[in-house]
Amino acid sequence: MAQTDNMLEIINLEKRYKTGDLALSNVTISVPKGEVIALIGPSGAGKSTLIRCVNRLIDPTAGQIILNGEDITKLGGRSLRRARRKMGMIFQEYALVERLSVMENVLSGRLGYVGFWASLMRKYPQSDIDEAFRLLSRVGIDHFADKRADALSGGQRQRVGIARALIQDPDIMLVDEPTASLDPKTARQIMRLIIELAQENNVAAIINIHDVALAKMFVSRIIGLQLGEIVFDGTPDDLDEDMLTTIYGEEDWEATIQKVEDEDEEEI
Amino acid sequence: MAKDTIPKRTWSMPPLIKNPTIRWIVIIAIIAYAIMAFFTIKNGINPVRIKQGWPRTVRLITNFVQPDFFTRIKDIRIGVLESITMTVVSTFVGVILAIPFSLGAARNIAPRPVYLFSRTFIILSRTFPEIVVALLFVVMVGFGPLAGAITLMLATIGFIAKLMAEDIEDIDESQVEAIKATGASWPQMVVYSIIPQVLPRFIGLTAYRLDINFRQSAILGIVGAGGIGAVLKTSMSRYDFDTTGAILAIIIAIVLVLELISGYIRKRVQ
Numbered sequence: 001m002a003q004t005d006n007m008l009e010i011i012n013l014e015k016r017y018k019t020g021d022l023a024l025s026n027v028t029i030s031v032p033k034g035e036v037i038a039l040i041g042p043s044g045a046g047k048s049t050l051i052r053c054v055n056r057l058i059d060p061t062a063g064q065i066i067l068n069g070e071d072i073t074k075l076g077g078r079s080l081r082r083a084r085r086k087m088g089m090i091f092q093e094y095a096l097v098e099r100l101s102v103m104e105n106v107l108s109g110r111l112g113y114v115g116f117w118a119s120l121m122r123k124y125p126q127s128d129i130d131e132a133f134r135l136l137s138r139v140g141i142d143h144f145a146d147k148r149a150d151a152l153s154g155g156q157r158q159r160v161g162i163a164r165a166l167i168q169d170p171d172i173m174l175v176d177e178p179t180a181s182l183d184p185k186t187a188r189q190i191m192r193l194i195i196e197l198a199q200e201n202n203v204a205a206i207i208n209i210h211d212v213a214l215a216k217m218f219v220s221r222i223i224g225l226q227l228g229e230i231v232f233d234g235t236p237d238d239l240d241e242d243m244l245t246t247i248y249g250e251e252d253w254e255a256t257i258q259k260v261e262d263e264d265e266e267e268i
Numbered sequence: 269m270a271k272d273t274i275p276k277r278t279w280s281m282p283p284l285i286k287n288p289t290i291r292w293i294v295i296i297a298i299i300a301y302a303i304m305a306f307f308t309i310k311n312g313i314n315p316v317r318i319k320q321g322w323p324r325t326v327r328l329i330t331n332f333v334q335p336d337f338f339t340r341i342k343d344i345r346i347g348v349l350e351s352i353t354m355t356v357v358s359t360f361v362g363v364i365l366a367i368p369f370s371l372g373a374a375r376n377i378a379p380r381p382v383y384l385f386s387r388t389f390i391i392l393s394r395t396f397p398e399i400v401v402a403l404l405f406v407v408m409v410g411f412g413p414l415a416g417a418i419t420l421m422l423a424t425i426g427f428i429a430k431l432m433a434e435d436i437e438d439i440d441e442s443q444v445e446a447i448k449a450t451g452a453s454w455p456q457m458v459v460y461s462i463i464p465q466v467l468p469r470f471i472g473l474t475a476y477r478l479d480i481n482f483r484q485s486a487i488l489g490i491v492g493a494g495g496i497g498a499v500l501k502t503s504m505s506r507y508d509f510d511t512t513g514a515i516l517a518i519i520i521a522i523v524l525v526l527e528l529i530s531g532y533i534r535k536r537v538q
Contacts, residue, residue, distance in 0.1 A: 055449055085451035095446035099464040108460050112451025119456050161446075168450060 007033040007171055007204055008054070013063035015049050015228075023049040024060070024228045031172065034202040036195055038215035041225035042248050047208040050225065051174040054206070055087045056080055068171065085112035088165025088203075090194070092177035094157040096149040096164075103145045105160050106132045109167035128167070135163040139193060155186035159193070166197060173198060173205040180210055187211070191218050212244065212256050331509035332516070340503065340511050347499035348518060351485040354417045354495055359478045362424025369425055370432035371458065377436065377444075386429065393426030398484050402493040413494030420481045420488070427480075428473055432466060439465045468537040475530035482526055486519050 008031040015024040023046045031037060039047050052058040054065055056072060065072040072083050088109070096105045110128045111119055118124065124132075136142040139159040144152065149160060158178060165173050178194060179187035191207075195218050198205045209215045215222055216236040224232030224239070224247040232243050241253045285291040337344070372378045372386030398419055405415035439462060447461040489497020496515060503511040 057445055057449060081451040081453060083451075084449060087449070089446065089449040091442060091446060093442055095442040097443050097447070097461055097464050098440075099467070100460070104460075108447060108452070109450050111447065111453075111456045111460065116453065116455050116459075119452075120459050164446075164450070174449075 006030040007068060009064070009066040010050075010054070011064040011066065013050070013053060013065065014061050015046070015053055015058065016061045022228055024053065027063070027225075027228070027230055029223060029230070029233070031204050031206070033171070034198070034204055035221060036198050036205045036207065036219050038219040038222045039206055039208045039225060040210075040212055040215055040222060040247065043210075045225040046228040047225055048176055049228075051089075051176055051206055051208060054172075054174055055084050055089060081112055085168055086171045088168045088170035088173045090158070090161050090165050090173060090175040090178050092180045094154070094161045094181075096157055096160055098150040099148060101146050101148055102136070102141065102152070102160050103132060105149050106136060106163045106167055109164040112168065131167055132163070135166055136160075138197070139163050154182050155190060158182065158186075158190050162190075162194060162197065166201065166203070170203055173203055173207075175205055175207040177208050177210060179214065187214065188217075195219070212239075327507075328509050332513035334510055335513035335517050336508075336510035337514040337518075340499070340508070340514075343499045343502070344496070344511075344515060344518065347489070347496035347515070348522070350413045351482060351489075351495035351497075352522075354413045354420060354485045354488075355478060355482040358417045358420035358424055359474065359481050362421040363428055363474050363477065365421070366425045366428035366432065369429035370436060371462075373429055373433035374436035376439075376441070377458075377462070386433070390426050390430050390433070393422045394430065398423050399487060399491055402488045402491050406492045411492040411494070416485055416488040416493035416495055419493060420484055423484070424477050424481065427477055428470075431473055432470060435466045435469050436462060471537045472534040475533040479523065479526040479530045483519075483523055 008029075010027055010029040010031075013024055013027040014022070016022050027046075027050060029037075039050065041047050049058055053060040054067075054072070056075070060073060063073070067083060067086065070083065072080070075083055097108065100108070104122065107122070107124050107128060110124060114124060114128075133142055133145070136145060139162055141152075141156055141159050144156065149157060152160065161178075173194070175194060179190055182190060191214055194205065194207065197203070207215075207219070216239065220235060222232065222234065222236055222239055223230060224243065226247050231246055232239065244253045244256065245251070283291060285294060369386045369389060372382045373390055375383055378386065401422060402415060402419040405418050409415050409418065443465065444457060444461045447457050452460060485495040486497045486500065489495040489499065490501045492498065496519060500512060500515045500519075503509075503515060
């Protein structure tokens with residue numbers, strides 16, 4: 001059943017927490033190379049749990065996750081770290097190491113590739129440093145390279161987070177509520193940047209997102225999660241009022257369904 | 269107009285202990301204890317002995333204000349140097365040895381057995397006062413600064429490891445998660461996500477411990493564990509209170525300088 005041309009296959013994934021709560025059940029998703037998916041659903045639906053199961057920050061209790069033909073749920077130690085290198089993660093609260101510089105934060109995306117001493121002494125290969133500067137200038141903050149991460153604004157921090165994920169040279173980006181801590185305008189800029197970079201680098205992405213309108217604006221495939229189960233998997237156009245009610249419950253969805261006007265923007 | 273419709277309600281701060289019976293029992297018990305304690309002391313005060321001790325007290329104070337730095341300058345110099353050596357060596361070695369214990373005693377990153385071992389070690393090293401531990405080491409390695417240095421080193425490990433472990437338990441986990449997600453190994457995770465978060469406190473505590481260790485080194489000499497304390501004790505038993513005054517002045521001066529330095533360092537790193 002599992003097609004081999006899909007880069008990532010999540011098959012019958014289940015996560016039951018020690019408390020007995022079933023966070024995910026029977027989740028099956030196929031992700032072709034380079035496809036960007038928005039994962040929507042109410043708080044507590046299991047969106048964060050799902051993407052953390054993919055890179056094993058959380059261990060699923062059943063099911064398989066096949067990345068490039070390799071079952072990640074079976075890996076441990078060195079082979080798990082090797083698999084994680086191929087998955088870049090972007091976080092809601094940016095999760096930058098606050099007291100390190102922007103450059104150190106970006107280069108930390110290469111930790112899976114460099115040895116301990118090299119990383120301790122910050123002796124990264126020149127190719128990594130070149131790539132870090134290229135990414136920083138691509139996300140528009142190369143002039144901040146030596147600033148400390150905690151000196152940046154929210155939008156700037158998330159740009160560092162994006163650069164850190166991309167320098168891993170990932171096959172997929174796992175993106176957990178990238179815009180939830182940002183103002184509406186910055187949120188759109190960051191969303192657009194993530195989508196553009198995914199396309200430029202032919203990297204797939206699973207993006208957890210609260211904002212349904214934003215999701216519909218930027219992606220071509222949306223998956224709806226409710227109480228740990230997939231209740232929708234389709235295009236933004238298929239996501240109608242009834243479907244939103246199924247996912248989130250009864251509410252007036254008129255405004256959400258209308259096409260959101262894209263506004264002009266200047267960088268940063 | 270709303271004035272008439274809203275009924276008057278009073279408010280006062282809720283008492284610390286809700287149950288009034290228990291509250292009054294606690295208050296009365298504290299007062300009764302204080303009164304009884306006072307009468308116990310009163311019975312122990314012996315006017316005759318105070319009168320006998322008075323001339324000694326006067327001599328002690330008059331000698332203190334005219335400290336004699338020179339009669340025993342050689343002993344004082346050796347004592348001070350010994351104390352400083354003990355302080356620096358014990359702080360340096362202790363702080364380095366405290367690092368693995370700090371990591372081991374942090375519940376959020378250490379495996380259970382390592383955690384229990386590290387916590388047990390820390391509790392043991394903090395249970396006994398330095399002076400008791402020093403007595404043991406004087407027996408084991410003989411009189412002199414080695415016994416004192418080992419004592420202070422152990423105390424330093426317990427002190428730094430306990431406070432650092434607590435700091436590590438309070439770190440922002442999302443930074444750890446982010447570094448793990450890059451495929452970093454455990455040591456890389458420590459270097460990139462834990463150390464940056466706890467380094468300022470580590471430096472601050474080290475500076476603080478340096479200053480504690482010097483003060484302790486002055487006490488340890490009294491039980492024969494080397495340092496300025498030994499010289500201090502000798503001068504006291506010889507009733508050389510002018511020398512005692514000089515030694516105390518030197519200790520105060522060094523402690524003040526150390527405190528200024530450690531205060532400055534802590535302020536800079538925060």
